[in-house]
Amino acid sequence: MGAAGVQRAAIVTGGASGIGRSTVELLVERGYGVVAVDLTTDNFGWVPEGAPVVPMAGDVTDEGVNSAMVAACMERFGRLDVSVLNAGIPGSGSLETLDMAVLDRCYQLNVRAVALGIRAAIAPMRSVGGGSIVVTASTAGLGGEKGRWPYNTTKAAVLNLVRSASIDLALDRIRVNAICPGPVRSGMTDKHLGTDVGEGLRRMIPMQRWGDPDEVAAAIVFLASPEASFITGVALPVDGGVSAGNGHSLPPQGEGVRG
């Protein structure tokens, strides 16, 4: 048993909401201590009293925040086994006229911050004989979409960062994988639910429903766990079948029900 009574410890970025929050909750259920990083600590009211969760405020595009979240994990739990680099932002607009600052912001968080997070995790994971890094990419990284080029571009880039890192870190026994969620209910997508956009997206999903954050968290925690010991460098879609299609036709239409 390590410091603070946990056997394994993890970091989750973007941990206050949506997929990050569900991942923190599932990791705690599986016995992990978790440092959960988000822009503020205001949205961590859901963390149960006494849970082995350290809410931390920080912008992960800042290299110092990446060092600080690792230091917080080492200080509170004495080790770092898993890093879930999940914080991300959308970006969209006209290719002709959109302010290029939108692309820069997407790059800073969706790609560069992930590189910083991987870099910060290497030494502490090495010190415990290995570890697992899981990056939240997107089905948006697997192909293009109308008007979403900053998001599509940066989510595609992070997939190749994951592949490259998995090769570089394989002999350190640090596995690096990505998940590619399709449309999932979260803080990022709430505004689409119940709208024509949301319904249009639903109709394109073979399972004919939006995903829930806990369904993505389950895939993240699987990739993070020793059960995935021979899996590295993959991009796992968690998307109700979206990436199975070639986009030439709508899937059979109906009401998808979570089973």
Ligand SMILES: NC(=O)c1ccc[n+]([C@@H]2O[C@H](COP(=O)([O-])OP(=O)(O)OC[C@H]3O[C@@H](n4cnc5c(N)ncnc54)[C@H](O)[C@@H]3O)[C@@H](O)[C@H]2O)c1
């Ligand atoms: N929801 C979806 O449909 C969907 C689909 C594919 C991929 N994703 C990806 O899932 C990840 C999580 O998003 P979500 O859907 O749970 O959204 P969300 O908005 O509910 O959660 C994202 C969290 O990240 C935090 N965050 C944003 N910028 C940050 C920064 N610079 N530093 C630290 N924290 C920051 C936000 O405050 C928020 O709490 C993102 O990488 C997103 O691109 C989401």
